[in-house]
Amino acid sequence: MKVDIDRIRCEATALANRNGIDGLSMNDLAAALGIRAPSLYAHVDGLHAVRRLLALHGLAELERGVARLTAGKSGADAVRALMNGYRNFARKNPGVYAAMLPTPPRTDGAWREGVDRLVQTLVASLHGYRLEGPDRVHVLRGLRSVVHGFVSLESSGALNNPVSRDASFEWLVEAFLRMLEPFEVKAPTARRK
Secondary structure (H helix, E strand, O other): OOOOHHHHHHHHHHHHHHHOHHHOOHHHHHHHHOOOHHHHOOOOOOHHHHHHHHHHHHHHHHHHHHHHHHOOOOHHHHHHHHHHHHHHHHHHOHHHHHHHOOOOOOOOHHHHHHHHHHHHHHHHHOOOEOOOOHHHHHHHHHHHHHHHHHHHHHHHOOOOOOOOHHHHHHHHHHHHHHHHHHHEOOOOOOOOO
8 A cells, every 4th residue: 555644644643542642653653554664754754744744634623623513603502512522532532632732833834824723713613702812812721721631631540530521521611601701792682662
């Protein structure tokens, strides 16, 4: 089977999600592709390039997923869909998600564009709220922190109490929505005649 960037990304995704991003190696990737490790370097410059490939892929997948899940929704419904979709993506793609976390280098335009597209989609899903300037940044950071923190604890096995993790996450989402209430755009009420 031909080795190309798409196949490398596909195999690297499977390995990173199974073994963790730190468990990804060029030797394992080459073996999964059925080639020798030196041959892999004809396609990618090394492990950093593979991780970048995973980061770009993950950012695009998460952005498309968020856009799909929040389409036609606004306000609390959009935020619920966004937070649950974000959590599900991170849970199903732990290695790819970990590759997405570092801040992209200033010189990497494609990576920065991927981050910017995701942020634009996140902001668009919050259109039911009046968020400007620093408030928008605070809300985006808070949203990401809630989801990332929960997923990180969940994946590490720290949340093994018999109380449902899904119920706990739902509780957190609802608490986050209560925090957003002062920013909610209210529909105009009909005036009495």
